[in-house]
Amino acid sequence: MTLADPAASPAAPGMARSFGSPRVRRPLGLAALVVLLALCVAAGVLFGSRTLAPAEVWAALTAPDGGEASTVVWSLRVPRTALGIVVGAALGAAGVLMQSHTRNPIAEPGLLGVSSGAALGVVLGVYLFGITELTGYIWLAIGAAGLTAAVVFAVASAGSRGPTPVTLVLAGAAMTALLTGCTSAIVLLDQASLEVYRFWRVGSLAGRPVEVLWQVLPFVAAGLALAVANAPGLNALALGDDVATSLGQRVRLTRAVGVLGVALLTGAAVAAAGPIAFLGLAAPHIARAVTGLDHRWLLPFATLLGACLILVADVIGRVIRGNGEVEVGIVLAVLGGPFFIVLIRRSRVIAS
């Protein structure tokens, strides 16, 4: 299965007709996406468990007076929205990297167990070394994410034909079961680890201190830089390793940069917000429908779209709350599952 398969981006031809040529469509789409992100940010700041009128929010934003409204806006909603942008962008970009490097339209950090790996890394750090600092968690999460990605890929591609969508997803499910089992065992044995783990089990943007954002930011920035550097190489790799080599690409270097990028982006996102599934799956697919297959456009689109999607999911989670609010990871999984199934049913290549 290559990404050049038309079934993987079924909307592309229709979009092409309605929006004209890619030269018009891409800049226009990017501008629309920036506007959309601005709207999502506005929604993220406007909606919340405490009802504030837009005027109140605006006043709190422009002239913080230390009152209740400005405290809610500045210490809860703004950091939460900012964290959402960072995590969503990281997962969107990580999704593009994974789908392109595995040449597999349903690769995604959550589905392939990379997120569970990162979570286990953190819990192991607490259990074995008593680490309590977030910077420590981030390094552990990144290391474990990279290791898990490598193992899943190795298991799925054992054999001569490389990984297929089914082997990748099943290997990911097996890894998730294994890693989650190990995590549960540790958590049962060790109270301190349980305290940390509860914080993550469901992916959430709420209740994370502001420092989380600042500590995660450099890792995500580095990961995004690697992804951008990777984009031209991915265009060549999409033609197959042999063609890429003959085009003068250093295939191994491109792969190494990609895996490092995935580890940094996923590790940082999981350390900050917990395992969040399906975001890295959906963002590249929706982006691809607009941009086509050029990674230099696909990457920024998916990155921005990831940020938009997570903010929308977060707002939905706040609006449909029961007793508290629904964590963004749950909203994304429940909405993303049907998306994934539609994807499977539409693609002849995946299912055969």
Add this chain to the structure above:
Amino acid sequence: MTATSEPTGDLAASTSPATGDYRPPGRRVLRVGRVSWAWHPRGALVCAALVGVLAVVFVRALLSFDDYPMGTSDVLAVLLGGGDGGQRFVVFELRMPRALTGALVGAALGLAGAILQSLARNPLASPDTLGIGWGASVGAVAVIVLGGSAGGISGAVAQVGVPMGAAVGGLAAAVVVFGLSWRSGVQSNRLLLVGVATSLVCSNLVYWALTWTDLQDAARAQTWLTGSLHAADWDRVATATVALAVLLPLSLGAARVVFALGLGDDTARGLGVRVNGARLGLLVGAALLTCAATAAAGPITFVALAAPQIALRLCRTPQPPLLAATLLGGVLTLAADQVAAGLFAPTQLPVGIFTAILGAPFLMYLIVARHREGRL
């Protein structure tokens, strides 16, 4: 379907030229007058051996799980009607229900897995990978959480409600997964992918339910969700017994149909099986077995995946043998529970976590093996 690369005999060689009857390789036919019965000597031997192993593991279970000092002779004495009050309580109220639940739940899972693997014609199909286990969990947790504030569904409602919830949830998941992967026939790769997606959605629904219910209900649901036999009592034994007593004879009676479906739809049709009806009936049966097991002990993963595959290698049959898979499921679950309980004593690891850690590498092995054969 050939799930393994084991030599299973040549199809043509076992087809009688005179009648065209297909006879699975390795089978003998016993004839008494006009009644004939096909049997599989190696399979029968394996089943007999498994009964013996199951008995040993079961007795071993009656000796373990807690620190109460009792020797084999004490336990035997209690079983024969002797022993003091404390000993009787420990054996009959603590250890016996736990051992029985483990054996019954494991047997149900092994049988369900064997049926599903034949139906999907894929060794990677199991209640876990097809989302049935998590579907049952959604139903059961919904009953625990919606049944009122903490403890609101004690007594009769809990006894009936949780298994009913699990059955509804698991059946719904099975129907949804098969329905969504249907596109002029069930294609087993699509089935597996839809199953993984459904599992993810269901697991997140469960986590959601856990976050908005009150702490006490959440704690009870959480204990149940770890797939544990700690809390086994005679009610749970009853749930599992009833389900198995009905479904095991039905399934074994339908063994011929299961086998025929495993050969492919066209072949099955040629053998006189009404394919769609049979598939639906077997699917419902396998789902109900999974739900009964899940209701009694919570989600115990990978037993349903591994037991049929190990049984198939032991019996050297072309498809998972139903009875051997059933027995092996019981053996695996009972043994895993004892190891899990003793591994980090005094902390008892829930058996579900332990089977997940052991079973996941087995699933990976199956993926690699099947990928090498070019079947994925």
